[in-house]
Amino acid sequence: MxxxxxxxxxxxxxxxxxxxxxxxxxxxxxxxxxxxxxxxxxxxxxxxxxxxxxxxxxxxxxxxxxxxxxxNNTSCYSAINPIGSRGIVGIIVACLFGLSLITVLVNLTKHGRRHLPAEKRFYPIGRRWQWYWAIFVCAAAIIGLFTGIDVDRFYLPELPLVLNVFFWFLMQMGTMALVWEAVRHWGSWMERQYIDPNPFVLQQTDKRGMFEFWLPLFFYLWLWLNFFLIVPRNWGNIELQRSPEQTLEFAIPTATDNRFKAAAFCLLICWLTTAVSLWHSIRHYEARNRGFFNRMVGGLGYMPFRFALIMPLGLSVVAYQALSAWKFDYSPLKVGTNLVAMYIGGYLPSFLIIVIQVVSGFLRQNEDLNLIRQRRMRGQELDQELGIAKKPAWWRRANGDVSTGNMRDVIMRNVREVGGGRATHANIEAAAETRAREANDAANATNANGGIEMSELGRTNSAASSVRTTGSRPPAYTRYGGKSEARRTEHAVQTVAGLLFPNATPPNQPATQPATQRGRDTAMSEDRPTNDRSQSTASGTSMTAPPMQIRSMLDV
Known part of the structure; x- marks a missing residue:
């Protein structure tokens, strides 16, 4: 070379x-x-x-x-010249990007924090991408501008010029991605608010959902085409600006070749894709107006005001990259380029886009907190429609409810109000008394009805309501008045067991009975009316005997 x-x-x-x-x-x-x-x-x-x-x-x-x-020789590629106008302006612009980087990090912390459980349909990283790209833009701009200081200081152009324009192209790509993610995420946020009251109102597999699935892939395809058309190339010809003849022969043909022009066209496709995404979100998630003019006015009114600013700025980014691909005198690839065109057309739009995004981020609320507020407002509207008036917080404190919010304290307070105790002592005795009282009420009702059929259909769970042919009715319940806790507990358990299982053999009686006792029981069973339930499945007296009187569901 x-x-x-x-x-x-x-x-x-x-x-x-x-x-x-x-x-x-x-x-x-x-x-x-x-x-x-x-x-x-x-x-x-x-x-x-x-x-x-x-x-x-x-x-x-x-x-x-x-x-x-x-x-004692000195290389031609040494920074021996003083800082020129390109370097001085670059330092100022780099400091501005550094300050904006701090505000971007603050907004990333604010809007990236999660206050609700993560949803599969709306990942938290979706709302962070615009801030990630803003960080990328600031970092690329700072590195490129500080390396551009040596463009004027080097006696012969070399690596600093290449680094300066390399990071400038990366900053252009990041700016378009920042605009895209801001618009795309606004549509995602509109969809999230739209389906929050009813998650099934929109499907993910319909035409709208599939369009939103493929559109980001289409955008990043053209963005990466812009990257591969610019970055992987021989940058050595850009350095050959050491004489007017050398610049005309090597630098200008390389800086204005077809690859740089095609890269600008790819960036234009990215901007048009962003505009289509904005139109799609307004169409599906905002109110529809009739007429072309009304739709245009309504769309401008529905979208955030920041989009009315960053979309034209994004188009100016595309325009300047195309201008530098056709006019070398205004390109940042030239050593002695027009600095007004370079910084106003090349760096100012990206900086203004970041400033607009940062100011909007400070004014907007975290999306999870905003969604919580919307849910609270919908709950209040439903309460008003149903006529439910919730008392303020001081009302509970005025009525003695001073709970600290501890669930254990709340449960213990409820237990004290209901009345708790040992399950083997107080509760069993209370249940036994209740069952004995029901048994006595059932026996009195039976005597009062005189054996009328179907006189009582309620289940009493007592021995009187389910008399077996071979069972014996337990004795009437009497509360034990002794001092032994163990004997009183045992007596209560035996009483409940006799009520629940009347056919069981009492623990104090032998399992086998003498023959005389069995004969007496047989004679008593023969004289017993046939309206009692038999253990046999055959029913030979159903036509001649009076109807069976049901006293309990156990007899059915």
Whole structure:
């Protein structure tokens, strides 16, 4: 790669003899210079296409060795010039981007914090992407602007120019992604508010949902095409601006080639995709107006005001990138470019977009908190429709409800109000008394009805309501008045067992009975009326016997 054009070469000045030359007041051997292919150029540099040194004062080398090395030489690619206008303005703009980066981080903390459980349909990272891209834009701008300081300070253009324009293109990409994520997330937020009262009002597999699924992929496809058309290339020709002839032959054709122009077209497709996303959100999640003019006015009124600002600014980003691809004089790839066009068209739109986003983020509420507020308002409206008036918080405190909110305290207070105790003592005795009282009431009702059929259908769970042919009715319940806690508990358990299982053999009686007792029971069973339930499945007396009187559900 040539460092200078051949037309910039000059002959070595004459010295004391034919093998001597004087450069910057220092004598050098022309034989050694010719052997190592060193050439003197009119801009005061000495180069052999692999090395380049400065020859003017105070950077002139002091001595040349026969092996081609110099003493106290200075490379041509050194920052020897003072900071120029490009660097001074770049420092100011970089400081502004640094301050905006702090505010972006504050907004990321505010709007990225989660106050509700994460939903599968709306991930928290969705509302953070716009702030992530804002951080990317600020970082790319700061790095590019600080590396641009050496563009003017380097005696010959080299790596600082490439780094400056490289991060500038990354900043352009991040700016378009920032605008896209701001618009896309606003549509997602509208959808979340729309379906919050009724999650089934919109499906994810319908035409609208599939359009929202494929649209981000379409946008990032064109954004990455912009990246691959710009970044993977040979940037060495951009550095070849060391003479007007070299700039015209190498730098301008590279900076205005078809790849840069196609990259600007891809960025335009990204902006149009963002506009379509904005139109789609207004169409599906806002009220519809009739007529083209009414729809246009209504759409501008429904969308946030910040979109009316950042969308034209995003289009200006595309316009300046296209302008730099066609006009090299206004491109940041030129060393001595038009600084007004560079900073106003190249950096100001990105900075204003971030400022608008930051101001809007400070004015807006966290989305989870906003959704909680909307749910509370809907609950109050429903209470008003149903006529429910909730008492204020001081009402409970005025009526003695001073609970601290501890669930254990609330449960203990409820237990004290109901009346708790040991399940084997107080509750069993209370249940036994209740069952004995029901049994006595059932027996009195039976005697009063005189055996009328279907006189009582209620279940009493007593021995009188389910008399078995082989069972015996337990004795009437009497409360034990002794002092032994164990005997009183045992007596209560036996009483309840007798009520629940009347056919069971009492614990104090043997399991087998004498023959005389069995005969007496058989005779009693023969004289018993047939309206009692039998253990046999055969019913031979159903036609001649009176109807069976049901006293309990156990007899059915």
């Amino acid at each position: 040539p460092i200078f054009d051949a037309r910039d070469m000059i002959a070595f000045p004459n010295g004391d003899n034919t093998t001597d030359t004087v450069i910057g007041g220092i004598h050098f051997n022309t034989t050694v210079l010719d052997f190592f292919n060193f050439t003197l150029y009119d801009n005061g540099t000495l180069s052999n296409d692999s090395r380049c040194i400065l020859t003017f004062e105070p950077y002139t080398p002091h001595l040349l060795f026969p092996n081609g090395s110099f003493v």
